[in-house]
Amino acid sequence: MYAIEITDLRKSYSDKEVLHGIGFNVERGQMVGFLGPNGAGKSTTIRILLGLIRATSGTTRLFGDSTAVAGQRRRRAVGYLPGELRLYPSLTGRATVEFLARVRRVDCRQEIARLATVFELDLRGRVRNYSSGMKQKLGLIQALMHKPQLVIMDEPTTGLDPLVRQTLFAELQRVAQDNRTVLFSSHILSEVSELCDQVVMLRQGTIVENQSIRQLRLRAVRRVDIVFSAMDEMPSTFPTTLQILERSERRLSFTWSGSIDSLLQWLNVQSLDDVTIGKPSLEELFLTYYRE
Amino acid sequence: MFNLAIFVKTIRDSIATLAMAALATMGFVILFVWAMVNMGQEVLRFVSQFPFLRNIFELSLGIRVEGDVSVNILLAVSFTHLVVLVLAWGTIIAIVTRVSVGEVERGTADLLLSLPISRFAVAFSTSLVWIVAGAMLALCALVGVWIGGLLFAGDEPVHFLNFVPAAFNLFALHLAVGGLGQLVSGIANRRGVAIGVVVGIALVSVTLNFVEPFIQPIQRLRFLGLLHYFRPVDIVRTGQWPTQNCLVLLGVAATCWAIGTTAFCRKDIPAA
Numbered sequence: 001m002y003a004i005e006i007t008d009l010r011k012s013y014s015d016k017e018v019l020h021g022i023g024f025n026v027e028r029g030q031m032v033g034f035l036g037p038n039g040a041g042k043s044t045t046i047r048i049l050l051g052l053i054r055a056t057s058g059t060t061r062l063f064g065d066s067t068a069v070a071g072q073r074r075r076r077a078v079g080y081l082p083g084e085l086r087l088y089p090s091l092t093g094r095a096t097v098e099f100l101a102r103v104r105r106v107d108c109r110q111e112i113a114r115l116a117t118v119f120e121l122d123l124r125g126r127v128r129n130y131s132s133g134m135k136q137k138l139g140l141i142q143a144l145m146h147k148p149q150l151v152i153m154d155e156p157t158t159g160l161d162p163l164v165r166q167t168l169f170a171e172l173q174r175v176a177q178d179n180r181t182v183l184f185s186s187h188i189l190s191e192v193s194e195l196c197d198q199v200v201m202l203r204q205g206t207i208v209e210n211q212s213i214r215q216l217r218l219r220a221v222r223r224v225d226i227v228f229s230a231m232d233e234m235p236s237t238f239p240t241t242l243q244i245l246e247r248s249e250r251r252l253s254f255t256w257s258g259s260i261d262s263l264l265q266w267l268n269v270q271s272l273d274d275v276t277i278g279k280p281s282l283e284e285l286f287l288t289y290y291r292e
Numbered sequence: 293m294f295n296l297a298i299f300v301k302t303i304r305d306s307i308a309t310l311a312m313a314a315l316a317t318m319g320f321v322i323l324f325v326w327a328m329v330n331m332g333q334e335v336l337r338f339v340s341q342f343p344f345l346r347n348i349f350e351l352s353l354g355i356r357v358e359g360d361v362s363v364n365i366l367l368a369v370s371f372t373h374l375v376v377l378v379l380a381w382g383t384i385i386a387i388v389t390r391v392s393v394g395e396v397e398r399g400t401a402d403l404l405l406s407l408p409i410s411r412f413a414v415a416f417s418t419s420l421v422w423i424v425a426g427a428m429l430a431l432c433a434l435v436g437v438w439i440g441g442l443l444f445a446g447d448e449p450v451h452f453l454n455f456v457p458a459a460f461n462l463f464a465l466h467l468a469v470g471g472l473g474q475l476v477s478g479i480a481n482r483r484g485v486a487i488g489v490v491v492g493i494a495l496v497s498v499t500l501n502f503v504e505p506f507i508q509p510i511q512r513l514r515f516l517g518l519l520h521y522f523r524p525v526d527i528v529r530t531g532q533w534p535t536q537n538c539l540v541l542l543g544v545a546a547t548c549w550a551i552g553t554t555a556f557c558r559k560d561i562p563a564a
Binding site for chain 2: 074086
């Protein structure tokens with residue numbers, strides 16, 4: 001059984017279709033990055049999943065149950081951080097999370113206290129006096145406080161400093177270690193590649209990539225610097241997966257977008273004095289989707 | 293169906309407004325009792341000297357100035373006074389629009405409605421608050437008459453029991469306004485728009501009730517005004533329960549509530 005199943009999901013506003021029949025599944029215990037530029041339809045998909053808006057057609061399931069039928073029951077297992085978090089300004093941080101816990105009818109005082117310590121948030125202050133980063137921390141606490149089986153975070157790192165971001169990533173890894181599921185929506189590529197096992201990439205309401213990070217890395221671009229043993233050893237033609245960046249006498253710098261095996265095979269037949277192979281960068285691969 | 297946390301939070305958010313409106317209503321009615329006991333008959337004598345003024349008085353309040361107008365009948369007018377109605381309706385409209393449209397506009401609905409609670413439970417739990425508020429405000433008007441009667445009653449005793457059905461009629465009227473508020477809130481996405489529409493309908497109702505005795509063609513439309521079903525003067529005069537009028541008002545309240553709640557349960561919640 002999948003934690004999330006989305007099949008042929010469409011959403012139209014007036015006569016404009018913003019989701020064009022998307023579909024993907026998220027297995028239990030997976031940490032999935034939901035990537036895409038602003039306006040790609042990530043938040044719309046999440047909001048349909050949570051019953052905040054209705055799909056024009058298609059089905060969404062949480063833990064095997066249709067969200068249209070059993071959405072309320074299944075949302076017990078979900079912790080959600082909205083992309084544009086709005087809280088009750090007149091309440092204190094503690095009153096906010098306690099109110100949300102009471103609506104859920106769960107006692108999460110211990111976990112609230114632990115998360116407040118982890119995120120270093122003083123819950124005694126009024127939300128109206130919180131900075132945007134503190135509000136975001138409070139949003140993270142309310143999303144994680146009931147130890148949900150599925151955590152859905154829509155751009156959670158907004159307003160967080162790098163240290164808190166690392167704390168969040170550690171918390172999410174802890175969630176994944178408990179065999180719980182995370183759907184992490186972001187437009188920041190490095191965050192997703194650092195954290196997630198799989199990536200679903202959305203562009204203009206269509207899924208353009210749904211792969212494991214490992215497979216994507218195989219297709220990712222590497223920077224390679226080589227020094228030929230002699231000037232006349234440099235070949236006159238190159239493989240199509242090779243893109244020259246710099247070229248001078250014996251030295252050649254290029255990017256390689258094929259597999260590491262094919263790169264090694266090609267290097268093996270060259271007469272070289274030195275080779276430097278850089279780490280694969282998903283950034284370049286994703287940017288090609290963003291630019292298209 | 294019922295969520296205690298939402299009910300308690302809505303009460304906490306509304307308690308200051310409700311307490312002020314309740315005290316103001318009671319205070320106003322007590323003052324009204326004092327004024328009518330001490331000056332009611334003089335006012336009537338003054339009014340009776342000017343035919344035009346007398347006409348307005350008789351038609352709009354449903355009493356005959358030159359007849360035997362008792363203090364009790366004059367006191368019943370306090371229930372239809374604009375101060376009492378504005379205080380009650382203002383409070384009820386503020387509460388009814390707070391969650392179903394206010395939270396949507398503020399963006400907090402994103403968080404609230406993604407919790408494991410049905411939208412019906414949200415609507416039901418918050419509706420209980422404005423129903424209680426409506427009952428409290430009607431009760432305060434009644435208590436105002438009782439306290440005023442105890443403090444200022446002259447030769448003619450205040451027949452408190454005759455005011456009980458009038459207060460129930462007032463409560464039914466408040467429920468109808470609340471139901472109307474629920475209907476508009478269920479459809480609208482802006483709280484200001486929702487408040488404006490409900491206030492507009494209430495104003496039209498008040499105006500219709502005031503002008504219909506004077507303008508013949510409008511009399512055919514008087515059944516459309518909510519105040520047409522609110523007749524405290526007749527109730528206090530006869531002491532009879534206004535069953536039919538209350539049923540109409542409760543019917544309006546229930547129908548509007550059902551439609552508004554259905555719309556709220558089905559509508560897309562726009563992103564903040």
